[in-house]
Amino acid sequence: ITPMKTHLKALTFLLLFFITGCAVYISLAPIEKPLKEQLVEGKGAPKILIADVSGTITEGEKESLLSSKNFTAAMIKEALQKAEEDSDVSGIILKINSNGGSVSASDTIYHEILKFKKKKNIPVYACVTDMGVSGAYYISMATDKVFSHPTSINGGIGVFVMKFNIEGLMSKIGVEGEIVKSGDKKDSWSPFRPSTPEEKEIFQKIIDELHSRFVSVIYEQRKNLLTKEEIQRLADGRVYTAEQAYKAKLIDKIGYLDDAIEEMKKSLNIKEAKIIRYYRPGTYKPTVYSSYPEGTEGINLSISVNDLSVFKGVKFMYLWLP
Numbered sequence: 675i676t677p678m679k680t681h682l683k684a685l686t687f688l689l690l691f692f693i694t695g696c697a698v699y700i701s702l703a704p705i706e707k708p709l710k711e712q713l714v715e716g717k718g719a720p721k722i723l724i725a726d727v728s729g730t731i732t733e734g735e736k737e738s739l740l741s742s743k744n745f746t747a748a749m750i751k752e753a754l755q756k757a758e759e760d761s762d763v764s765g766i767i768l769k770i771n772s773n774g775g776s777v778s779a780s781d782t783i784y785h786e787i788l789k790f791k792k793k794k795n796i797p798v799y800a801c802v803t804d805m806g807v808s809g810a811y812y813i814s815m816a817t818d819k820v821f822s823h824p825t826s827i828n829g830g831i832g833v834f835v836m837k838f839n840i841e842g843l844m845s846k847i848g849v850e851g852e853i854v855k856s857g858d859k860k861d862s863w864s865p866f867r868p869s870t871p872e873e874k875e876i877f878q879k880i881i882d883e884l885h886s887r888f889v890s891v892i893y894e895q896r897k898n899l900l901t902k903e904e905i906q907r908l909a910d911g912r913v914y915t916a917e918q919a920y921k922a923k924l925i926d927k928i929g930y931l932d933d934a935i936e937e938m939k940k941s942l943n944i945k946e947a948k949i950i951r952y953y954r955p956g957t958y959k960p961t962v963y964s965s966y967p968e969g970t971e972g973i974n975l976s977i978s979v980n981d982l983s984v985f986k987g988v989k990f991m992y993l994w995l996p
Contacts, residue, residue: 711760718944718948720942721949723950724766725766727770729772730744730745731745731813733747733776745775758794765797765938765942766796766798767938768798770806770814773810773995774994775992784816797819799937799938801820801823801934802821807828808993819927819937820925821925821927825915828919829908829913829914829922832992884990888909935949
């Protein structure tokens with residue numbers, strides 16, 4: 675067998691794997707248990723909850739062997755519900771380390787935080803420890819104050835939609851795609867062919883509308899500091915260092931998580947507070963800088979075509995993807 679034939683066979687196998695939806699799933703994990711509270715440090719009756727927003731923000735996809743850690747609306751909803759039921763929780767700090775994610779997931783989390791603040795009427799801060807860009811920055815606009823570590827990356831205000839055009843690959847291995855459709859736009863953004871100028875124009879209008887929403891969300895939070903025109907100039911997709919973001923008035927303070935905690939204590943007019951976090955039974959999170967206590971006891975290995983497929987569907991993203 676010549677090397678060329680071997681490569682073609684490999685490409686054919688991968689393409690069929692993508693199309694047919696083959697999957698392997700092995701799960702040794704029990705059913706997830708409810709969140710429990712863990713004392714990280716401090717004392718006194720008031721509690722300040724540290725809630726992680728880390729990884730790619732998604733609607734609800736599970737973490738798998740081939741994907742990075744995800745953060746979902748269900749995670750923050752569960753934490754907020756638990757905090758809402760605890761009268762001693764006096765404030766929340768979102769510890770953010772995320773490059774953003776889907777438009778809908780980011781907006782849902784933003785909405786849940788605003789709804790929580792209205793019900794509970796306690797301060798909610800954001801502290802970017804490493805990266806708080808795109809959808810993660812969008813989420814931070816639901817908080818009362820945004821801190822950023824001196825070496826963190828912020829901003830990335832923008833939206834995109836992407837696809838792979840595999841028409842050339844399919845023609846090389848002798849595979850053709852066929853579709854019967856009700857209208858000429860029904861297969862818009864198909865990976866089996868190049869997009870038409872009209873289709874690109876349709877998607878550009880959607881992108882522009884979603885981008886305008888992003889700008890409006892920022893303006894609603896920072897209208898005392900920035901005009902909408904100033905935000906639009908900043909919202910070209912670029913990322914900013916903490917110093918740049920502070921000078922541009924995109925964040926409120928440069929400081930560490932400890933600084934955000936102390937600032938919150940001052941705003942609450944308290945000297946002592948328990949710093950808590952929520953965790954799943956079976957996990958151990960010893961400090962405020964520990965990552966999100968996600969998952970359950972056991973092992974969960976999955977390899978799914980959804981992790982690899984270029985046909986998973988169109989997703990509009992508030993995501994920084996260099």
